[in-house]
Amino acid sequence: MSGRGALLGWLLAGYAFLYAPIAFLVAFSFNDAKLVTAWAGFSWRWYGVLFADEALLRAAFLSLRIAVASATLATVVGTLCGVALARFGRFRGRGAFDAAVAAPLVLPEVITGLSLLLLFVAMDQAFGWPAGRGALTVTLAHASVSVAYVAVVVRARLAGMTPVLEEAAADLYAPPAEVFRRVTLPLLAPALASGWLLAFTLSLDDVVVASFTSGPGASTLPMVVFSMLRLGTTPELYALATLIVLAVAAILLLGLWLQRSNAAASGGQPIAGGAGRL
Amino acid sequence: MGTLQGRALTALLRVEGLTVRYGAGTGAAVSGLDLTVAAGELFVLLGASGSGKTTLLRAVAGFVRPDAGRIVLDGADLSDVPPYRRPVNTMFQSYALFPHMTVAQNVAFGLRGMDRAARAARVASMLDLVSMAGFAARRPSQLSGGQQQRVALARSLAPNPRLLLLDEPLSALDRGLREQTREEIVALQRRVGTAFIVVTHDQQEALAMASRIGVMRDGRLAQVGTPAEVYERPASRFVAEFLGAANVLPARLLEASGQGTVTEVLGVPLRAAVPAPAEGVAVLAIRPERVRLLPAGAALEPNRLAGTLEGSTYEGDRLIHAVRLADGTAMRVSAPLSDGLQGARLPPGTGVVLELPPEACMVLAE
Amino acid sequence: MRRTVLALGWLWLGLFLLAPLAIVVTIALSAAGEGMPPYVPPLQWSGGGLKIAVDPGPFQLVLTDPLYRHALAISLRIAFVATLGCLAIGYPMALAIARMPERRRNLLLLLVMLPFWTGFLMRINAWIGLLNDAGWIPRAIAALGLAAAPPRILYTDTAMYLGLVYAYLPFMVLPLYANLSRQDPVLREAASDLGAGPLRAFLTVTLPLSLPGVAAGCALVFIPSVGEYVIPELLGGPGAETIGRTLWSEFFDNRDWPTACALATVVLVLLLGVPALALRAARGRAA
Numbered sequence A: 001m002s003g004r005g006a007l008l009g010w011l012l013a014g015y016a017f018l019y020a021p022i023a024f025l026v027a028f029s030f031n032d033a034k035l036v037t038a039w040a041g042f043s044w045r046w047y048g049v050l051f052a053d054e055a056l057l058r059a060a061f062l063s064l065r066i067a068v069a070s071a072t073l074a075t076v077v078g079t080l081c082g083v084a085l086a087r088f089g090r091f092r093g094r095g096a097f098d099a100a101v102a103a104p105l106v107l108p109e110v111i112t113g114l115s116l117l118l119l120f121v122a123m124d125q126a127f128g129w130p131a132g133r134g135a136l137t138v139t140l141a142h143a144s145v146s147v148a149y150v151a152v153v154v155r156a157r158l159a160g161m162t163p164v165l166e167e168a169a170a171d172l173y174a175p176p177a178e179v180f181r182r183v184t185l186p187l188l189a190p191a192l193a194s195g196w197l198l199a200f201t202l203s204l205d206d207v208v209v210a211s212f213t214s215g216p217g218a219s220t221l222p223m224v225v226f227s228m229l230r231l232g233t234t235p236e237l238y239a240l241a242t243l244i245v246l247a248v249a250a251i252l253l254l255g256l257w258l259q260r261s262n263a264a265a266s267g268g269q270p271i272a273g274g275a276g277r278l
Numbered sequence B: 001m002g003t004l005q006g007r008a009l010t011a012l013l014r015v016e017g018l019t020v021r022y023g024a025g026t027g028a029a030v031s032g033l034d035l036t037v038a039a040g041e042l043f044v045l046l047g048a049s050g051s052g053k054t055t056l057l058r059a060v061a062g063f064v065r066p067d068a069g070r071i072v073l074d075g076a077d078l079s080d081v082p083p084y085r086r087p088v089n090t091m092f093q094s095y096a097l098f099p100h101m102t103v104a105q106n107v108a109f110g111l112r113g114m115d116r117a118a119r120a121a122r123v124a125s126m127l128d129l130v131s132m133a134g135f136a137a138r139r140p141s142q143l144s145g146g147q148q149q150r151v152a153l154a155r156s157l158a159p160n161p162r163l164l165l166l167d168e169p170l171s172a173l174d175r176g177l178r179e180q181t182r183e184e185i186v187a188l189q190r191r192v193g194t195a196f197i198v199v200t201h202d203q204q205e206a207l208a209m210a211s212r213i214g215v216m217r218d219g220r221l222a223q224v225g226t227p228a229e230v231y232e233r234p235a236s237r238f239v240a241e242f243l244g245a246a247n248v249l250p251a252r253l254l255e256a257s258g259q260g261t262v263t264e265v266l267g268v269p270l271r272a273a274v275p276a277p278a279e280g281v282a283v284l285a286i287r288p289e290r291v292r293l294l295p296a297g298a299a300l301e302p303n304r305l306a307g308t309l310e311g312s313t314y315e316g317d318r319l320i321h322a323v324r325l326a327d328g329t330a331m332r333v334s335a336p337l338s339d340g341l342q343g344a345r346l347p348p349g350t351g352v353v354l355e356l357p358p359e360a361c362m363v364l365a366e
Numbered sequence C: 001m002r003r004t005v006l007a008l009g010w011l012w013l014g015l016f017l018l019a020p021l022a023i024v025v026t027i028a029l030s031a032a033g034e035g036m037p038p039y040v041p042p043l044q045w046s047g048g049g050l051k052i053a054v055d056p057g058p059f060q061l062v063l064t065d066p067l068y069r070h071a072l073a074i075s076l077r078i079a080f081v082a083t084l085g086c087l088a089i090g091y092p093m094a095l096a097i098a099r100m101p102e103r104r105r106n107l108l109l110l111l112v113m114l115p116f117w118t119g120f121l122m123r124i125n126a127w128i129g130l131l132n133d134a135g136w137i138p139r140a141i142a143a144l145g146l147a148a149a150p151p152r153i154l155y156t157d158t159a160m161y162l163g164l165v166y167a168y169l170p171f172m173v174l175p176l177y178a179n180l181s182r183q184d185p186v187l188r189e190a191a192s193d194l195g196a197g198p199l200r201a202f203l204t205v206t207l208p209l210s211l212p213g214v215a216a217g218c219a220l221v222f223i224p225s226v227g228e229y230v231i232p233e234l235l236g237g238p239g240a241e242t243i244g245r246t247l248w249s250e251f252f253d254n255r256d257w258p259t260a261c262a263l264a265t266v267v268l269v270l271l272l273g274v275p276a277l278a279l280r281a282a283r284g285r286a287a
Helices: A002-028 A045-052 A054-087 A094-106 A109-127 A135-159 A164-171 A176-205 A208-213 A221-229 A235-265 B002-008 B053-061 B103-108 B116-129 B145-157 B175-192 B203-209 B227-232 B237-242 C002-028 C057-064 C066-098 C102-117 C120-131 C136-143 C157-182 C185-193 C198-227 C230-234 C243-253 C257-286
Strands: B011-021 B028-038 B042-047 B068-073 B088-091 B163-167 B195-200 B212-217 B220-225 B247-250 B252-256 B261-265 B268-272 B283-286 B292-295 B304-314 B318-325 B330-336 B351-355 B362-364 C043-046 C049-052
Touching: A002 A235, A002 C066, A002 C102, A002 C120, A002 C157, A045 A054, A045 A235, A054 A094, A054 A135, A054 A176, A054 A221, A054 C002, A094 A135, A094 C002, A109 A135, A109 A208, A109 C002, A109 C198, A109 C243, A109 C257, A135 A176, A135 A208, A135 C002, A164 A176, A176 A221, A208 A221, A221 A235, A221 C120, A221 C230, A235 C102, A235 C120, B011 B053, B011 B195, B028 B053, B028 B068, B028 B195, B028 B220, B042 B053, B042 B203, B053 B088, B053 B163, B053 B195, B088 B145, B088 C185, B103 B116, B103 B145, B116 B145, B116 B175, B145 B163, B145 B175, B175 B195, B175 B203, B195 B203, B203 B227, B212 B227, B212 B237, B220 B227, B220 B237, B237 B247, B237 B283, B237 B362, B292 B330, B304 B330, B318 B351, C002 C257, C057 C066, C057 C257, C066 C102, C066 C157, C066 C198, C066 C243, C066 C257, C102 C157, C120 C136, C120 C157, C120 C230, C157 C198, C157 C230, C185 C198, C198 C243, C198 C257, C230 C243, C243 C257
Parallel strands: B042 B195, B042 B212, B088 B163, B163 B195
Antiparallel strands: B011 B028, B011 B068, B212 B220, B247 B283, B252 B261, B261 B268, B283 B362, B292 B351, B304 B318, B304 B351, B318 B330, C043 C049
């Protein structure tokens, strides 16, 4: 049918739109010219420039540290919030709690950044902690945004998981903390992994909140890249982008491979099918 | 039977050599099937899940493309006609009511090319027909299962199709409601006169509703006939066992003529009032309610077998006796209660004699 | 156990969500001042008494000065166009994926999400390279004869919209796909059975049933687009003075904290309060 064909064509065009810029980045990271407007032959020179750029590398290292720390913190807090929303039934202030957990999802970045900076300034004045702005404040700010994302992922996973398993554990004399540790948490593992990864990516990607909450000498990678892009573009950043694409592809393939071997180990059933088999 | 053959002359639907496969390399869901449905018939397709009955229905509706064969309605080949141009409507198993429309909007959906007033009148009369007149403004989610079923029926009948297909129309209903609705569907079909094809896996439903039943197995029709024909004169052991309980005994053919057949079962001659099947005889079958239970002292004439009562199960309106024959074959005897000795409870271990009346014996190919 | 978890949750939310927003509102009610922080707190202990110095000035300024109203109007317009663009491109994509065989769908959806993981700035970076005056796209437009000379695209609204649609497209496709793939295919069969061709079946069944997905996708694109700072800054022209850029420059360049905070408060109320009230009103009417 022609309607189906048109739909398929549109989908392919959509993918072309999404991937053409990425292909362009990768191709022109090997271009032997300062401009990216014409091909001037293959070269590794921009990778050389990239690895000689100490400011950029320092920023990248800082960003990774912040991303790991904030994602871990957000996963812990977000899991608590998600479990409360999915498993605690009705409790006083539930509606408000739900809204507050989800709020960062809809708050404009500039407002999140501004409000958190003002908080850190006020805390510094009142308690002297955190002293000044830097990696710590950016980490806390990123965690506070990512908690909402982790909570959503954890809650969705729990909602799709029958509470019967937890009830069975309780029936077999496990107190609540043990039920959580020995039943809920292992079943949640995939959600925790994807929540952590999401938080990690959000942190690595963020310019606005970091710009507000960071201080002198603690520029994250996106902050540095942003200030470079304000002046235009340079192939050095294309080389950086290519490395990121490679890293993402590697992580993705690893994830797929893990999932496949997991599925094989559990008798052909993907992890997600576990609850469904009851 | 005479009337049915008379009707068959005005064939409404002819399915010829229909074959449907789902994906290459898989077995055919329907293979080389022929079927004729007459105008005004209530034809029931009966089969277990996976027998191909729903596939056949979907092919007639136009949702699956046949790999071979033709579907002819009123003399016109429908094979290349999309579902939205076929004068055939379906009542879906899940009802498939549009959740975002009211009952009236649902019923009006198939009514196009009508002016407003005519459409409103048609919707009103259809809702009236299924006793849902007061529910026109409701949403499907505000209706009970039985009410949704009626709306689905009204919606599929509203465009006045030549043929209505009903996919397991009663399966989503509670047991109590099922019997009543079954009768309502039959009454409605008589009233509107549209030919219905009903798909079901429930033999009681099929026997109660159908003017003719097609029993499906492995993508083919195992037998087509009136309810009495398929129940009392099944064409095969499969059909006999699928349509209700049957005692099946190994049998050896002694004598066959146009009037009847004599077989030997466990050394006892058994006369059956039916001709033998074309192929070699393999089994003799009899329904539990046709077996008569006699006291142990009864004479062992032909058509009588001796056995031991193993136990009786109380089912309210009847007792089911489990009887073990001398060679170890298990027989079930269904006896209506309030029937003297037949219905009385006997202690397990009592010797009994089973009488298999010739007119109740079926001689079948294995 | 339950109590501890809830207490921890509330403590976190109180510290990192409610307190910061309360501080924003407080500063919005303060007069600008010298020093660090550059405002005069509205409540102060001085000489043993509580001194209240609420200054409505920042709010008055934000609500009356055409500069801010202009910024707000531009931001809403930009968000609206970007949302429409994402919907127009994303809806057919989501529909196409939802109509694919089930075993292919996850991979196709992953392909939509994948660019998101490769870094937002990096993709903007690619567009800067593609769209600049000597870039491939303006040259291609000229070469195709659509314009006499390579047109200026980078640092115009066109580039900004392109960037926004590009960045937010996955957020439109995801909820739409979730809705469309959950729709019971039997409903489309029923429509077809009742005489509706593919187009009518789409318009009367698929589309109306997908409206919650459309609403979710539009919200996911519209809300962040209103406050978007980076894309207008890197791709848009100087005229695209959005709320995000205005707030940024009030805060960082003018060091006018009370005005920035008043602006943030107004945007918050408009962006979250108004839809919430409208939703409540709509629900009240439905009940």
